[in-house]
Amino acid sequence: MxxxxxxxxxxxxxxxxxxxxxxxxxxxxxxxxxxxxxxxxxxxxxxxxxxxxxxxxxxxxxxxxxxxxxxxxxxxxxxxxxxxxxxxxxxxxxxxxxxxxxxxxxxxxxxxxxxxxxxxxxxxxxxxxxxxxxxxxxxxxxxxxxxxxxxxxxxxxxxGTMCLSEPQAGSSLGDVRTKAIADGDAYRLFGNKMWISGGEHALSGSITHLVLARIEGAPPGVKGLSLFIVPRDLEQDDGSLVRNDVSLAGLNHKMGQRGTVNTLLNFGEGRYLPGGSAGAVGYLIGAEGDGLRYMFTMMNEARIGVGTSAAVIGYTGYLHALEYARSRPQGRALRDRDPDAPQIPIIGHSDVRSMLLTQKSFVEGALAFNLYCASLVDRIRCADKAEARATGLLLDLLTPIAKSWPSKFCLEANSLAIQVHGGYGYTRDYDVEQFYRDNRLNPIHEGTHGIQAIDLLGRKVSMENGAAFALLRDQIAGTAARAVICGGALAELAQIVDGFLAEVEEVTRVLLAIGDSEERLANASLYLDAVGHLVIAWIWLELMIASEAGADAFHDGKRTAGRFFIRRELPKIAPLLATLRTVDRTALDASLECF
Missing domain, CATH: 1.10.540.10 (Acyl-CoA dehydrogenase/oxidase, N-terminal domain)
Structure with a gap:
């Protein structure tokens, strides 16, 4: 295996x-x-x-x-x-x-x-x-x-790279200072970019940087940002290559994913171009001032990519934990009090099985969800205009969840993989400690959990008068109705999901009715966690319906993991929803001095 x-x-x-x-x-x-x-x-x-x-x-x-x-x-x-x-x-x-x-x-x-x-x-x-x-x-x-x-x-x-952040501007891209000065058909760029993955190496012939910068005279904020192609190497008339004015200022040393070089880049130091001319040569993409809109094409794809990465890092951690639990003898069954009885594999202990089921329900649910989001892209490509538009709305709503829920909860799966290994888990002799470190980057990559939460509650659920949220509600309700028709345990689980769907709808109405956006978004991360759990429960209902006729261990595993998630994990959002209903202001009202 x-x-x-x-x-x-x-x-x-x-x-x-x-x-x-x-x-x-x-x-x-x-x-x-x-x-x-x-x-x-x-x-x-x-x-x-x-x-x-x-x-x-x-x-x-x-x-x-x-x-x-x-x-x-x-x-x-x-x-x-x-x-x-x-x-x-x-x-x-x-x-x-x-x-x-x-x-x-x-x-x-x-x-x-x-x-x-x-x-x-x-x-x-x-x-x-x-x-x-x-x-x-x-x-x-x-x-x-x-x-x-x-x-x-x-x-x-x-x-390729994506050059957005700067030392003083991480998530706050409106504060980007890198400037671009027109120079004939091209521009000259001056500034600094931080946290640039893949920013310098010899792994490919050249590197194509996509750089957010502000054209000289452009307005402040995000409306003044444009997007540029800045090749590391420039082709001359004779076909030779010269280095563009992009220099490496330093490397960032990360706790995980260390093999992906992460850099601080300087543009426009005058270090490389012939004659000491300064300014990195860049070429405008599209229209001036549309840079952030264009960059979101790359950011949204990268966000789904990060979510998938988080899911599969959690998945490989789960598989390692499962193999270890099956092969590691430790202790005896509680009912067996004979000290001379042979030890049993730790998977025989209910707490270990609970940890493994938590991992399985998180990582398999997250991977299925991200592949579902990818399938929506194919639906958009093949559909007529009206269906493509509706599917695009649904995908827009799901994207922050697809990025952030796996990044948070599949990291928890990696933590449980270490726990299953016991003391061996946090040693470098076993791979699970690296998996945890690698996955810990994903809640930050391509927009933090908090940024994704603000995107979801602050923009996505209300866009087009709630049309995207209504599409998601109808999808979940439709799956629950199909599960009820199946009868038995599926019908019972569908009723649980339906109940939480109604609660999430109610909480969403309460939050959207708040006129003060700062107050509304003060608990956005709780909202993302709650909606994310509901979405994964919906996906598990889907997977259980697809597994219903299977009589082998694989399909039984699907049904068991789905049952576990809906019965054990989904109810954990109840206190989150209760807090959201009260629109808790504790963090918002906390004075700076109280810390």
Missing amino acids: SLILSRADIDFLLFDWLDIDRLSSEPLYAHLDHGTYAAVIDLAERLATDVVAPVNKLADQREPEMMPDGSVVIPKEIGDALEQVRRSGLFAAAQPSELGGMQLPFVVEKAAFAWIQAASPAVSGYVLLTMAAANLLIEHGTPKQVETYAVPLLAGENF
């Missing part, structure tokens, strides 16, 4: 639950069939098992190192692994053939890439950012920009 992911689960989610074979009846995917989808997952599983996973611990132990000349040294084995991923074609798997892709369904691409993410979050980080940068350019760039910059990204010849 693989300790990276469960192939049986991936196949169940794709073929039994999401029924992706039906996509082959759509004109967009008519060239594909079941065998093609299975072959792509086969390829990803082999790459993850044979190529990527073997370098994961090395990537953790041998961090990137900055050299005196401003270059970065990364272990050769990481580059070798990325080269094999590049050759596989996974960078461009969902793109049309004219861009070098296979025009796969988005959900198949994400399921395949989940194997790479689970095998090594650090190695997969370079690919995730590169794919997202290419997709942004395809959507918002000119044909020439797509040909010059997106196509090499999709081929894995160059890698």
Whole structure:
């Protein structure tokens, strides 16, 4: 059995639950069939098992190192692994053939890439950012920009970055100071960018930075931000390359995902360009002032990517804990008082089984949810205008949950994996301590839990007069109605979910009726946790319906995990909802001096 992911689960989610074979009846995917989808997952599983996973611990132990000349040294084995991923074609798997892709369904691409993410979050980080940068350019760039910059990204010849944050501007992007000065057909950029993953390395031919900056004279705040392509290397008339005015100021040393180099970059120091001219050469994407809107194309894809990464890091931690619990003898059954009786594997103890079920219900639910979100992209691509618009609204609402719920609760699954291992769990001899450190970054990556909560409650649930929230409500209620028809335990569980759906609706109305946005958002994180739990319970109802006819251990495991989540985990949101109803102001009213 693989300790990276469960192939049986991936196949169940794709073929039994999401029924992706039906996509082959759509004109967009008519060239594909079941065998093609299975072959792509086969390829990803082999790459993850044979190529990527073997370098994961090395990537953790041998961090990137900055050299005196401003270059970065990364272990050769990481580059070798990325080269094999590049050759596989996974960078461009969902793109049309004219861009070098296979025009796969988005959900198949994400399921395949989940194997790479689970095998090594650090190695997969370079690919995730590169794919997202290419997709942004395809959507918002000119044909020439797509040909010059997106196509090499999709081929894995160059890698991409997302340069938003600055030392003084993390989530508050309206405070970005990097400026851009017009210089003919291009711009010259001056400023500093912080927390730039993949910002400097020799793993690819060049690096394509996508940089938020303020054109000279632009208004303050987010409305004054524009987006620029800033290649690390500039091609000269004779075909040679010179270094653009982008220099490495330092590396950030992280607790996890250490193999993904994280950098502080300076733009416009005059260090590299011929003649000492200053200003990093950049090319405007789209219209002035639309930079943040364009960047959200990359950010939203990255957010779902982060959520998937969190889910699968939790998943591989669960599989390691499960194997350990099955093989580690410790203690005896409570009813067996004979000290000479043989010890039993720790999975025989109910508390350990409870921890394993918590992990299983979190990680399998989170992975299913993120693949469901990916399947919505395919629905949008294939639907008529009206259905595509409605599906897009639903996906917009679900995106902050898809990013943040797995990042918080699959991290908890990693913590429980350590607990199952006992004292061995926090030693470096066992992989679960690294999994925890790797996953701890995800509640911060691409917008913190609090930022996602504000996005959900402050904007998403109220957009278009609550149309997106109504779509989600109808989806959950529809699944619950189907589960009631199934009868038995499913009907009972559906009633529990239906009850909490009604409570979440009521709390949402209470919160949206508050005129003071600061007061409304003071408990936004509690709201995200509560709605996230409800959404995962909905997904578990879906999975249990799909598992209803299965008589083997796999399907019984699905039914058991779903039952566990709805009976044991979902009711934990009751006190959250009670607090939200009172619109608690304790944190809001706390004086700065009381701390």
